[in-house]
Amino acid sequence: MIPSTIARELTSHHVVLDQTVEQSAEAVGKIIDAIVNCFQLGNKLLICGNGGSAADSQHVAGEFVNRFAFDHPALPAIALTTDTSVLTCIANDSAFENIFSRQVEALGKSGDILVGISTSGGSKNVLKALDTARQRGLTTIAFTGENGRSGMAAQCDLSLVVLSADTPRIQECHIFIWHVICEAVESTLFTRS
Numbered sequence: 001m002i003p004s005t006i007a008r009e010l011t012s013h014h015v016v017l018d019q020t021v022e023q024s025a026e027a028v029g030k031i032i033d034a035i036v037n038c039f040q041l042g043n044k045l046l047i048c049g050n051g052g053s054a055a056d057s058q059h060v061a062g063e064f065v066n067r068f069a070f071d072h073p074a075l076p077a078i079a080l081t082t083d084t085s086v087l088t089c090i091a092n093d094s095a096f097e098n099i100f101s102r103q104v105e106a107l108g109k110s111g112d113i114l115v116g117i118s119t120s121g122g123s124k125n126v127l128k129a130l131d132t133a134r135q136r137g138l139t140t141i142a143f144t145g146e147n148g149r150s151g152m153a154a155q156c157d158l159s160l161v162v163l164s165a166d167t168p169r170i171q172e173c174h175i176f177i178w179h180v181i182c183e184a185v186e187s188t189l190f191t192r193s
Contacts, residue, residue, distance in 0.1 A: 016169040017176060020162045028177060031158050032184045034139055038113045039189060044076035046108055046138075048100040048129055049117030052171050053143075054081035056117055060178050068182040072190035078107065080129070100129035110137030116156070119170040121148015130156060143177075145170040 038045060045064065047057040057079040064077035080103045081087070090099045104114060114133035116126040121144040130140050130152070142152045142159040145167070153159035162173040 012166070012169060013172055016162065016164045016166070017173055020160075020164075020173045020177070023163060024160055024177070027158065027160055028180060031141055031160065032181055032188070034113060034141070034158060035181065035185050036188050038111065038139070039075050039185070041111055043109070043111040043113070044078060044107075045113050045115065046078050046080055046104065046133075047115045047117065048080040048103075048126055049143075050081075050123050050125065052167075053117035053119065053123075053126075053174075054079075056143075056171070056174055056178065057081045057115075059175065060115075060182065063178075063182040064185070068179075068186045070186070070190075070192045072186060075185075075189070080104070080107075097124045097128055100125050101132040104129050104132045104136065104138070108133055108136050108138050113139045113141060115141045115143060116152065117143040117174065118148060118152060119145045119162075119167045119174075121145065121152035127152060127155075143174050 035045060047060055049057050058081060061077040061079040064075040066074070080100045086103065087099050090102050094102070108114060114129060116130045118126045130142070133140050140156040142148065142156040144152050144159065145162045146165050149161045153161050160174070160177055162170040164170055
């Protein structure tokens, strides 16, 4: 029984990943170019999401601030999911919906990028942060699943849409694509010594 479950999950993973890669190559290239340009101009990358997407935000910020494949000068990337005092005071004093948008107000400026990650495309706090970013002149990028295509992704400057409504498959594709992006950005901006 367990081997058939594993085989089914692996097959599902490969199908969704292959479809996403095939359909998203151009979008990924544009996202890479935008992030490279952002860093070259001395601007920063802000990233937000909930749950597993919060973990992805932190993971990706770590790849840029520290390193992905080789050592290089640090790149300015901030996960808006990490400051518990800020998150809880906003949620307590205002509303959970504002936990990321207030940080965009405080930290974001024209030329920066905000990446919103939401597998469903319906996370109100992520959507509000993207709205705030647009109002402040930030480039907006959506990482979402099929359910976020017509809403969240359509409202952003750039988007990566995984061709699935299954949260685990979407998250797996997101982190794979992020690794592709991190490697491309790093190798474009720096020479491996």
